[in-house]
Amino acid sequence: MRIQKLKEEFPWTTEQTDSRSPGLHLSDVIHDLDRELMETGEQEVTDALRLQFEKGYLWEVALSRAFGEKAARRPGEIEWEGVIMSPDGVRYDDPLALIPILEEYKCTALSADKSPADNWKWMMQVKGYCKALGATKCIFRVLHHMDIMWHPEHAYGAFLLTFTQGELDENWEAVLNHAKVMRGRDNG
Numbered sequence: 001m002r003i004q005k006l007k008e009e010f011p012w013t014t015e016q017t018d019s020r021s022p023g024l025h026l027s028d029v030i031h032d033l034d035r036e037l038m039e040t041g042e043q044e045v046t047d048a049l050r051l052q053f054e055k056g057y058l059w060e061v062a063l064s065r066a067f068g069e070k071a072a073r074r075p076g077e078i079e080w081e082g083v084i085m086s087p088d089g090v091r092y093d094d095p096l097a098l099i100p101i102l103e104e105y106k107c108t109a110l111s112a113d114k115s116p117a118d119n120w121k122w123m124m125q126v127k128g129y130c131k132a133l134g135a136t137k138c139i140f141r142v143l144h145h146m147d148i149m150w151h152p153e154h155a156y157g158a159f160l161l162t163f164t165q166g167e168l169d170e171n172w173e174a175v176l177n178h179a180k181v182m183r184g185r186d187n188g
Contacts, residue, residue: 012050013057021077026085026128029178030121052109059107059143060088072103072139080132081172083179087129091139102129102138112144112154117161127171130163137162 064074072089079085089103104126106116116122126138140159147155 010047010051010054012054021079021084023079023084024082024179024182026083026125026175029083029175029182030124032182033124033178034121055145056105056107060105063105063141064089072101075133078132080128081176083128083132083175085125085129085132087133090133090135100133100135102126102133102135103141104129104138105141107143107145109146110144112142112147112151112157116140116142116159124171124175126161127163127168128175131168131172136165136168 064072072091075087075090077084077086087102088105091101091103092098093101104122106122110119122140126140130136130138138161140157140161142157142159144155144157
């Protein structure tokens with residue numbers, strides 16, 4: 001038998017730069033907060049980093065198909081007070097009450113030892129989505145892909161997060177304050 005490695009480009013599906021609306025996105029605010037306040041610096045966008053995004057996107061697609069109508073529908077982009085965002089899903093357990101529940105899907109190299117609540121970026125993101133949607137609950141579905149090999153029983157977890165209105169308002173105030181700083185920097 002002969003085996004030959006082929007030179008083939010990966011069939012990227014997450015070319016978001018073409019599909020995103022112009023304007024300030026919640027992910028931009030969170031990224032800028034991380035870079036400015038946490039001093040993480042600017043990360044070069046390499047193919048390895050793009051594969052991380054790809055992995056997360058494919059996980060979202062797989063969950064959307066696996067759960068079908070049992071889970072949530074993808075609402076597409078929404079805008080709230082000048083900030084654009086793209087929640088993974090919204091569901092209504094009681095369609096008559098019209099109280100939305102946010103769904104968020106993550107595929108991460110982070111260990112399953114940590115709760116989603118320990119990741120400030122994830123929390124800022126879902127609290128922002130909840131505020132815009134009028135929701136106080138979020139179902140988090142997380143695949144810890146590094147645990148698949150060594151701790152498969154912990155690799156997948158689903159969590160229900162319930163926020164107070166105060167938590168959502170405080171988070172949103174932080175988002176808007178930093179968005180204002182970013183806009184001022186862009187206009188100055």
